[in-house]
Amino acid sequence: MTEELILANATLILPDEMVTGSLRISGETIAEVNTGAAVPSGAVDCEGDFLCPGLVELHTDNLERHIQPRPGVDWPHASAIIAHDAELASTGITTVFDAMRVGSIPSGARKYLKYARGLSQELWQLREQDALKISHFLHLRAEVCSETLIAELEEFDQDDRVGLVSIMDHTPGQRQFRDLSKLEAYMKGKYAMDDDTFMQHVAQLKTLRDRHGDAHEVETVKAARRFGAVLASHDDTTEDQVRVSAGHGIRLAEFPTTVEAAKACHTHGIKVMMGAPNVIRGGSHSGNVSARELAERDHLDIMSSDYVPSALLLSAVMLGQLWGDMPRGIRTVTQTPAQAVGLEDRGALQAGARADLLRFRLRSDVPALSAVWARGQRVA
Template sequence: MTPLVLTGADVLRAGRLARDVLAVSGGRIVADPPTGARRVDLSGFRLLPGIVDAHGDGFERHLAPRRGAMADLGAGLDAAEAELAANGITTAVLAQFWSWEGGMRAPAFARRVLAALDARAEEGTDLRAQLRFETHMLDDYADFEAAVAAHRVAYVVFNDHLPHARLAEGRRPPRLTGQALKSGRSPEAHLALMQRLHARGSEVPAALDALAARLTARGMLLGSHDDRTAEDRALWRARGVRIAEFPETRAAAEAAASAGDAVVMGAPNVVRGGSHDGKVAAADLVADALVTALASDYHFPALKQAAMLLAPRLGLAAAWALISERPAAMLGLADRGRLEPGMRADLVVLDTAGRVGATFADGVPRYMAGEAAARFLM
């Protein structure tokens, strides 16, 4: 890639937006423009750090737009990467289930996704796997741990989606037939599986303690999902699980933040003005400095939208840090999230209306459109 010197733009660095020059060479931001670098005038645009998405499952629709329709998962990941780049995302943690729910959440499908990620070229948009493990799958603990090691997965989140209250009452869970069809099972077989997993609930805490200890000893990032109470968070923290994804209540978020745990909230929650199902509003937690990072959850465009909505209240630098510098630090990615010399050349070009005009990941152009594209093509 030819070295670049980007001039005339307002650059977000050191906590402020100011007119500056940004030089890129060898996939890195450099202090001095290299000899022979190509100069591009980006007057009227803003340059911001590339977005780091700490948790997103929007990639699923690219892998299987219809059930069983996508045989080549590599092509699906390419399509997902194109959407990520169009939304300014340069690092994406793809949240893949390992679940009894079956279908695209089944262990067999998770292995296919991991293999497809392993086969991708390393340059450009950084796609990483997060495995979301259903805690009551006691017979899968060994296979899950082996897959984590074989595919060098660095981030595991623990889920429990069993409808325990309904199962304890002997009642059929809601939406059973639709969920069974997605899993490839009959409703009766799907219900029987849930009942078997629920019945072994007393075995889960000890098994989970041991698994978390082994993963923690390997230096892995561990997260919990949908914590409801401060007590929930304390139990996870005792296991070495230091990331709270999408806590459902203020009490759970406060408990995490006060103990120094990371809190991840959904950007769509900010964009909507609150949770779609009545849980705590992410913007309120952000205002009270309880949120470490925002994540796309199910909608990639929401990250940029959320930052722009929060900017008038927090300032652009602080709002943008929630989707760049802070998630990068949480994930242990010290080489991105800021536009400083030596960092990966992950950057987003925004026009005055806040639209993405270009996205560079590792110094490689991944998306260009409109006037920004014209400037680079001159």
């Protein structure tokens, strides 16, 4: 018998409005959306709490943080994946595109070894065992400034749930790290590099970019097409860089670093995604453009938790307050990211959609979650 659940007397955050109403969930889907404050017999009285769709996360480093909680520490992967999955569920994220780097540097001052193929296989094994609470896809972060990118991309195919491929270029002196002092502080703080080692690292990356960068970019575009994945740019800074992105068919820009780039993205029909910590902290930790400034200029579409999973819902609420439009703020973490990667079955409270939901109320303007459902099952 199909299980049913009615969540009543809630403030429903619909795509374009908020209404008092109820949801009837049948199995894994939303069967009905009704208005009114009535609480039928057997229904859960939400006491006016907000109900919104489960959050859709397109870019998070959280799994990498779990498998390597400290530099040089390789945590057991099954344990790390399960902990990562549970953590995201607890923050209201019900769909995640797990970011994994492809493109390694096995030699030099700062080595980056391959890991994505093996980690993704362990992730899918756990999924097949029904050990995961939420929906997982792959986000392959293709680092063009590397030695092994093409070979690593060839290890994946259409059966690997690769939903997103981003073209990454972390060559020092441009994009995210135009200011070398920011990169220096990061590398020395995280990896305890001395001056000589840092300069060797910078020189190696620039050499790799000159040697492989253009070919790697071309092959990344081809790989995304082969996977049937959405292609994204990363850290676009200038109009020229955005123009190149548009030429590749890119329709999603991760973390443009300037107003100029974000404006150009919208001119070319490219959605702009920014990091939730940027909104919450009031600025970029790398010294780049403020996400709030982009929001005020209407150049922001999608939010990502980036490196703090709990930041995703809070950033959406803060944007809703900034815009004076809570449904618009919530869309940046639900419907808009879902549509950007072609997931039409989630992201909005409507009949027939997946029953991915969260219930929360505001405490001193901060969202406090009380329940999360994925495919109709409570997961937090």
